[in-house]
Amino acid sequence: MSLEQQGLLLVWGMLVGLDLASVPQAMIARPLVAGVVAGAILGDVGTGLRLGVVFELLQHDILHLGAVRYPEYGPATVAGVSVAHAATGALGIGFGAVVGLFTGLLGGVSLHALRRLNTRAVQRASDALEAGDAATLVRLHVTSLARDAARAAFVTAVGLLLAAGVRGFLVGTLTVRGAMVVAAAATGAAIAAGAAGTLRLVGGRATLGWFAAGLLGGAAGAWLK
Amino acid sequence: MKPPLGRTLLRLFTVQGSWNYERMQGVGVGVAEEPLLRDLAVSRSAAAYRAAVARAAHFFNAHPYLCGMAVGAAARAEHDGTPPDQVERLRTALCGPLGSLGDRLVWAGWLPLNSGLALVGVSLGLGWWTVVGFLALYNAGHVALRWWALRAGWARGMRVAEALRQPVLQRAAAVVGPGMALAMGAALPLAAGYLGGPFPGWARALVAGVAGVGLVLLRLPRLGVTGLRFGLGVVAMALVVGWAWR
Amino acid sequence: MSIKLFRIDDRLIHGQVVVGWGQPLHVGFIVLVDDAVRASPVEQELYRMGVPPHIDVIFASLAEAVAQLPEWDADPRPGIVLAGDIATLAALTENCHRVTRINVGGIHARPGRSERLRFVFLSDAEVEQLQRLAARGVEVTAQDVPTARPVPLAEFT
Numbered sequence: 001m002s003l004e005q006q007g008l009l010l011v012w013g014m015l016v017g018l019d020l021a022s023v024p025q026a027m028i029a030r031p032l033v034a035g036v037v038a039g040a041i042l043g044d045v046g047t048g049l050r051l052g053v054v055f056e057l058l059q060h061d062i063l064h065l066g067a068v069r070y071p072e073y074g075p076a077t078v079a080g081v082s083v084a085h086a087a088t089g090a091l092g093i094g095f096g097a098v099v100g101l102f103t104g105l106l107g108g109v110s111l112h113a114l115r116r117l118n119t120r121a122v123q124r125a126s127d128a129l130e131a132g133d134a135a136t137l138v139r140l141h142v143t144s145l146a147r148d149a150a151r152a153a154f155v156t157a158v159g160l161l162l163a164a165g166v167r168g169f170l171v172g173t174l175t176v177r178g179a180m181v182v183a184a185a186a187t188g189a190a191i192a193a194g195a196a197g198t199l200r201l202v203g204g205r206a207t208l209g210w211f212a213a214g215l216l217g218g219a220a221g222a223w224l225k
Numbered sequence: 226m227k228p229p230l231g232r233t234l235l236r237l238f239t240v241q242g243s244w245n246y247e248r249m250q251g252v253g254v255g256v257a258e259e260p261l262l263r264d265l266a267v268s269r270s271a272a273a274y275r276a277a278v279a280r281a282a283h284f285f286n287a288h289p290y291l292c293g294m295a296v297g298a299a300a301r302a303e304h305d306g307t308p309p310d311q312v313e314r315l316r317t318a319l320c321g322p323l324g325s326l327g328d329r330l331v332w333a334g335w336l337p338l339n340s341g342l343a344l345v346g347v348s349l350g351l352g353w354w355t356v357v358g359f360l361a362l363y364n365a366g367h368v369a370l371r372w373w374a375l376r377a378g379w380a381r382g383m384r385v386a387e388a389l390r391q392p393v394l395q396r397a398a399a400v401v402g403p404g405m406a407l408a409m410g411a412a413l414p415l416a417a418g419y420l421g422g423p424f425p426g427w428a429r430a431l432v433a434g435v436a437g438v439g440l441v442l443l444r445l446p447r448l449g450v451t452g453l454r455f456g457l458g459v460v461a462m463a464l465v466v467g468w469a470w471r
Numbered sequence: 472m473s474i475k476l477f478r479i480d481d482r483l484i485h486g487q488v489v490v491g492w493g494q495p496l497h498v499g500f501i502v503l504v505d506d507a508v509r510a511s512p513v514e515q516e517l518y519r520m521g522v523p524p525h526i527d528v529i530f531a532s533l534a535e536a537v538a539q540l541p542e543w544d545a546d547p548r549p550g551i552v553l554a555g556d557i558a559t560l561a562a563l564t565e566n567c568h569r570v571t572r573i574n575v576g577g578i579h580a581r582p583g584r585s586e587r588l589r590f591v592f593l594s595d596a597e598v599e600q601l602q603r604l605a606a607r608g609v610e611v612t613a614q615d616v617p618t619a620r621p622v623p624l625a626e627f628t
Contacts (some may be wrong), residue, residue, distance in 0.1 A: 021244060022241055026360065032343055105453060115244060182460060188436040193443065193455070198337070211409065218414040318483075319517060326521075446618070
């Protein structure tokens, strides 16, 4: 991986992290989007799609209720793709998942820390805000946006470092069979999370019927393929 | 004067950029509303403008795509000379319905619907075009919703409840829910087939076993298992097994 | 007793109340005790919109609530009583010895208040109000959603 590619991944991870909550929430933070573009940067769209699907399924397990803490899978997918790309085919999925899950955990923790910093900044500015000082209001907002950009870049950078570590030390120590165990376990976990998250959303009897119809159609399609 | 709704819309795209535990989206809402309040300084007084800006930045929390409705309604109410405490109470009252409508329409509807369609597309081998389609379709709905919300709020002010009563919203919610269920229902087996396809038989059995155990654990909320925790645990175990099994 | 939750939440009816508590408690009605909302049809309509049709919403002034509390408590359906500030709920439960627990669900920042928990900001006077409630034998805990840990009063004041 060249230095230019690393730089591009870092910038992309930052944009993805910003999109999650701050700006513009156009869902480039979705793992499928984050993964494909990361794959394209590395010239390996296939791996980007595959790991993107894994984390997209995991993402369905997250409910946005209140200010509950949740993992952040966008920059995590970017970092994961950078390691999954190092192993051939589906084998890299396991390594990508290891890096992605840890980076996702870190992303969630960093979001909480960011919100604490924002809270303190708002408290400091409270007199000016109560006086209706528009300049302070806008400055506060822009500073917070910049803080989130720095946070997203930091999380992506740590993820990329972790990926480099896994590439250097872990990938070589596992046999093909060993790597496959890890990949299969990660895939199973993703399917479980996707199914559990969907079942939580599918409430009434009417929607359950539609879900069952989709399930049948999808199963038939998968079997035909 | 023509209200600067375009500028407010642009600012609304950053509405959660300063999310914090004290005012939640309040600061972002204030930043977005401020352009709509500027002519209060001319039509009334500089003090009236500043007082309105201060109110606009108070605590607020709702669905980010629908914040515009509160921004528009509160700004219009300020222009109409509504008493300050009523403007504040309107903002408080809007948090609940705008939050629950957005949850139903977007977080539990439009977003998983589009994500499901994208998973189906990728699993069927349509490649990165699926992702382009996902972004185009999802954001057509996303941007339209933001724009509609802002304009509906600005048009009605204190009577904003009328906009929320519109039958088109109920119809959208009635379509998006079943659509999401259908798309995700189809996506799950297809994605499982796509991800499991390259594995040999024993590894596919492992995928199925882990997925089954995981689904049971995740369906028991009392255990406190989340997708992240389950994923980390299972991958850690797999690393040990994979390292030992030579 | 029919009323499962006495809650103080300055956002009144919102997702945490309806979905977070309403679903696991199988709530059939929500009583919102607030003099200003009682007087404002516009606000009542907005609050009702956030609630699914199978849950009744009752808007009451403090005086009405004091009179009708025994009636709600005899309702066969589980219910939630909600007020936006401590004073209202304290006044409502003053003469009702059956109220043994009060849930502080969300009191947000305002000048004069300081942060006690992520979702609880209190002035010193409000802390005293809560402590007086506790002194009467009411168990006061802070908890935004049912999956979170109930924080005892002593830990956040």
